[in-house]
Amino acid sequence: MGKWKICCLLSAILVLIFVLVSVTLYFTLFKPKHPRIILQSLTLESIRLVFPDLKGNVTLGLTVTVDNPNYGGFKYDNGTAYVNYRGNLVAEAPIGTDSISPRSKHNISTSVIIFADKLAVDNNFWSDLLIGAFNFTSSTSLHGKVKVFNIFKLKASSSSDCNISVFLHNQTTDSVCTYNIKL
The missing domain is CATH 1.20.5 (Single alpha-helices involved in coiled-coils or other helix-helix interfaces)
Structure with missing residues (x-):
């Protein structure tokens, strides 16, 4: 006994x-750790403007890296990147559904076409054009699930907000981003 x-x-x-x-x-x-969205590059691909009617567009090349620091995979749903000029939505770029392997990074590249007629509705457009600099804001969100060992499944979302400056004279860009992560 x-x-x-x-x-x-x-x-x-x-x-x-x-x-x-x-x-x-x-x-x-x-x-489970938060997936992060990191803006890797923002390039000015082309500018096509037709005066005096102000038709045409500005094309920005955008590369975003989604960093998955987890020991499990991150699968995210369709998302959209939005670009605003002085509070007005001027462009959208779709981000398709995909998954990221555990402890890896995944690049997403897309082109954002900003239409000049949407920019011109703002009263400050002409002064920004004469100065040769435009300030945009962008926001991107990804929603999905983090899986650890295919046992634990948690909803996750990651978003970024960026202030983007486009300089026409030397055709360069500059950006500062902040990130918000929810698990």
């Missing part, structure tokens, strides 16, 4: 240690 009690006690202690180690690993090393 005494041997069974010792055996049960040792088994219970081993199960308790296994559970404690598993929970500790889950909340430290294997804790």
